[in-house]
Amino acid sequence: MSMNSDNSGMSGQSALRLEFFIIGLGILALLMIFQPFSITLFTLGCIVVVVAGLVNNLLPLAQPGVQPRSVITVAMVVAMIFCIVLLVAIFSASLYGIFFLKPPDPNTTAGKVQLAATPWYMHSFTWTIAVIAAVLAGLITVRSGKKA
Numbered sequence: 001m002s003m004n005s006d007n008s009g010m011s012g013q014s015a016l017r018l019e020f021f022i023i024g025l026g027i028l029a030l031l032m033i034f035q036p037f038s039i040t041l042f043t044l045g046c047i048v049v050v051v052a053g054l055v056n057n058l059l060p061l062a063q064p065g066v067q068p069r070s071v072i073t074v075a076m077v078v079a080m081i082f083c084i085v086l087l088v089a090i091f092s093a094s095l096y097g098i099f100f101l102k103p104p105d106p107n108t109t110a111g112k113v114q115l116a117a118t119p120w121y122m123h124s125f126t127w128t129i130a131v132i133a134a135v136l137a138g139l140i141t142v143r144s145g146k147k148a
Helices: 012-033 039-061 068-100 109-116 124-145
Strands: none
Touching (some): 012 039, 039 068, 068 124
């Protein structure tokens, strides 16, 4: 039985590198958050904490013999789920505002500004996240259809 390099999966060294990268990303995020020097580093650290938490889902795949293709597919699934959860969070925050907050007073300046604001579903950020989720879903479907 001969093994092609395509079907052998990750080597022990590449799996260890992936594991060190994932753990190192979390350590880097903690260092960036708890440093006392720069608010910009703190902000970037907060972003890296979220990314490290998502990437941490790949840790069980950092094993010798696991196909890099499956690691990429799982990473895309995690990213797609994050985008969908982000859209649900935006929608639920909007519903919270509709049902539990007092409507803006049109007789005040702040009320006029709030009433003139663009609805959440018309923001480019919301549509960008939705398009990313749809593209990832399509890519995952295409990748799962190929048995290479």
